[in-house]
Structures are given as C-alpha cells and as structure tokens.
Amino acid sequence: MSIQVKHIEKHFGQFHALKNINLDVETGALVSLLGPSGCGKTTLLRIIAGLESADTGQILLNGVDVTHMPVQARKIGFMFQSYALFRHMSVYDNIAFGLSVLPRRIRPSKDEIHEKVMSLLKLIQLPHLANSLPHQLSGGQRQRVALARSLAVEPKILLLDEPFGALDAKVRKELRQWLRDIHQELHITSLLVTHDQEEALEVSDKIVVMNHGHVEQVGDASTLYHQPDTPFVTEFIGEVSRFDGDVQSNQWTYQQYTYPLAQNLSDGAYSAYIRPHQWLLSNQADGAMLSGTIKHIHDVGSFLRVTIFDARTERFIEVLVTAEQCPYHVNDGVYLIPKALQLFPVH
Numbered sequence: 001m002s003i004q005v006k007h008i009e010k011h012f013g014q015f016h017a018l019k020n021i022n023l024d025v026e027t028g029a030l031v032s033l034l035g036p037s038g039c040g041k042t043t044l045l046r047i048i049a050g051l052e053s054a055d056t057g058q059i060l061l062n063g064v065d066v067t068h069m070p071v072q073a074r075k076i077g078f079m080f081q082s083y084a085l086f087r088h089m090s091v092y093d094n095i096a097f098g099l100s101v102l103p104r105r106i107r108p109s110k111d112e113i114h115e116k117v118m119s120l121l122k123l124i125q126l127p128h129l130a131n132s133l134p135h136q137l138s139g140g141q142r143q144r145v146a147l148a149r150s151l152a153v154e155p156k157i158l159l160l161d162e163p164f165g166a167l168d169a170k171v172r173k174e175l176r177q178w179l180r181d182i183h184q185e186l187h188i189t190s191l192l193v194t195h196d197q198e199e200a201l202e203v204s205d206k207i208v209v210m211n212h213g214h215v216e217q218v219g220d221a222s223t224l225y226h227q228p229d230t231p232f233v234t235e236f237i238g239e240v241s242r243f244d245g246d247v248q249s250n251q252w253t254y255q256q257y258t259y260p261l262a263q264n265l266s267d268g269a270y271s272a273y274i275r276p277h278q279w280l281l282s283n284q285a286d287g288a289m290l291s292g293t294i295k296h297i298h299d300v301g302s303f304l305r306v307t308i309f310d311a312r313t314e315r316f317i318e319v320l321v322t323a324e325q326c327p328y329h330v331n332d333g334v335y336l337i338p339k340a341l342q343l344f345p346v347h
C-alpha cells in the first residue's frame with residue numbers, strides 16, 4: 001500500500017511543528033524519517049497513523065483519502081521504542097493477542113491463529129521462546145516479539161518509531177539487519193523514525209531528512225551524501241569540514257587560497273563543505289588551501305584516516321586517503337589540497 005502525504009501542516013498552540021510536508025512512499029518501500037530531536041518525525045508518523053490530526057493537508061493510502069478515517073480503519077501496524085509487551089502473557093499469547101481480540105465474525109479459528117503465531121515465531125527466529133514471559137527475554141528479543149505482534153494482524157503499512165532506541169549498539173546493529181531481511185521477505189510498506197543516521201543509511205531504500213518541521217531532502221544514502229541540497233543535509237549526513245569564504249569573479253576564495261568554479265555563481269559569501277575523501281595531502285605548498293600537522297593516522301581497512309591539526313585556525317581536519325597517498329607520519333607537517341568542494345551561499 002502506498003502512502004502520500006500532501007501539504008500537511010501542524011501547530012501545537014503557537015508552535016509550528018510541521019510545515020507543508022509532502023511525501024510519497026511507494027508500495028513495499030522501507031523509508032526512514034531522519035532528523036534531530038524535535039524536528040517533527042514522530043508527529044508526522046502519528047498523523048499518518050491517525051493518532052493525531054493535522055491542521056490542514058491530506059493523507060492518502062493507496063490513493064484513498066484517509067485524512068478523517070479513524071486509526072483502526074487504516075490497517076496500520078505500529079512498533080514503538082517503548083512498546084511494552086503484556087507482562088503476564090507468554091510470548092505466544094502476546095503475538096496471538098491482536099488476532100484473538102478481533103470481532104468474532106472476522107476472527108480466525110484457533111488453528112489458524114496457532115499457524116500464524118508459529119510462522120511469526122519462525123520469522124523472528126524465536127520459536128524456542130514461545131512459552132517464555134517477557135521478563136525472561138533480552139531487550140532485543142522483546143523488540144522482535146513486539147514486531148511479530150504488530151505483524152500478526154497483517155497490516156498493510158508498518159510504522160516504526162525508534163524501535164531499537166533503547167538497545168545497546170551491538171544489538172541495534174543486529175536488529176537492523178534483521179529488520180531489513182524481514183522487510184525483504186514481507187514487502188510491507190514501512191516508515192521508520194530514527195535520529196541515528198547510520199541506522200537510516202543502512203536499513204532504508206529512501207531517507208527523508210527533516211529539520212525544524214520541514215523536509216530538507218528526500219533521497220537514497222548516496223544522493224544525500226554526494227549531492228546534498230542544503231547545508232543542513234551536508235552537515236547532518238556524514239562527516240564534513242566547513243570553510244567560510246567568498247565567491248568573486250567565478251572563483252571561491254578562502255584567505256589566500258582560490259578555487260576556480262566550473263559553474264557560474266553570483267558574487268557573495270559562500271561556505272565550502274569538504275568531505276574527508278575530498279582532500280589530497282602533499283609536502284608541497286603549491287595549490288594548497290591549508291597546512292597542518294598530522295596528529296593521528298588510523299588504519300580503517302582500505303583507507304587511512306588522518307587527523308590533521310591546523311594551528312592557524314586551531315581546528316582538526318579529518319582526511320581519508322589510501323596508504324599510497326600518505327607516505328607521511330605522525331607529527332609531519334603536510335599541505336591539504338581540495339579535490340572537490342560543495343558551495344552554499346551564506347544567508
């Protein structure tokens with residue numbers, strides 16, 4: 001089932017929580033809503049679910065306007081960070097719960113419920129814990145049971161709000177991969193709220209980057225990293241160093257350094273953003289934008305991560321180069337040459 005969000009506006013009193021949100025999620029996609037705390041991710045999810053109403057705008061599911069439809073009619077499954085399981089019920093009964101409370105005329109038979117619960121237990125790889133109580137499970141296992149419980153009623157859309165937020169880093173990583181696998185198997189249109197960019201980049205087909213109640217950019221991980229539309233996305237996705245300079249006569253200048261521009265830009269203040277892999281190191285000053293002293297060299301597989309301290313500006317610059325590109329050692333003085341940079345006007 002596809003999701004379309006059209007011109008959604010939401011205020012809480014004077015506070016403008018969502019500003020003209022537009023979004024298309026294709027059937028079967030796994031899309032992340034990513035952004036800093038308070039940017040409106042949960043509010044948008046709750047409006048899509050029908051748990052919260054928008055001031056204006058529309059929500060369409062498979063082309064049908066559900067803006068005024070109650071939550072139960074939307075066929076949506078939820079999973080939240082604090083989605084507590086029923087403490088006194090076994091894992092089996094927790095998963096069966098949604099089916100067993102359906103009205104009699106649409107409730108599956110006992111055998112059908114049994115078959116469904118067993119297949120979900122298999123899917124979440126916990127059949128051996130069917131009779132355990134929630135307190136006997138680890139945090140990661142509990143979240144898997146919570147997901148099985150939301151899948152039992154066969155939702156057409158799955159909304160996940162920081163589902164792994166309370167878990168430690170290692171378990172989070174495992175569950176991410178597991179969620180990806182489950183999504184590939186079931187193809188339920190899913191929206192995942194997270195403030196963890198690694199989680200969003202790893203799990204989703206598409207990422208919606210939000211900031212202060214509006215959508216900054218929608219794209220896959222590579223587009224957001226290599227072609228960010230805004231300074232916010234540039235700084236939020238991946239590592240980057242920013243340098244405030246000026247464009248004059250089609251070149252960008254920063255202190256004594258000038259960088260010729262391929263595109264025509266009007267004169268004015270522009271910040272350049274340079275990613276760690278966009279630097280070259282040299283022992284010659286020719287064409288260099290900065291100089292500094294190597295503080296650390298860290299081997300990260302096929303690359304070296306080199307931390308350079310620029311004493312003039314008192315800042316550290318991270319550089320990612322191959323071992324051949326770095327015949328230098330800690331405490332060596334080096335020059336930094338940008339291979340590429342991304343410019344945004346300063347407003």
Ligand SMILES: Nc1ncnc2c1ncn2[C@@H]1O[C@H](COP(=O)(O)OP(=O)(O)OP(=O)(O)O)[C@@H](O)[C@H]1O
Pocket residue numbers: 012015017035036037038039040041042043044195
């Ligand atoms: N019921 C409410 N009443 C008043 N303000 C609210 C209400 N719900 C949310 N807000 C405000 O709206 C803004 C967006 O909240 P929301 O929970 O959607 O953010 P979020 O991006 O999900 O943040 P987080 O990552 O911290 O969960 C916040 O500033 C929050 O304080």
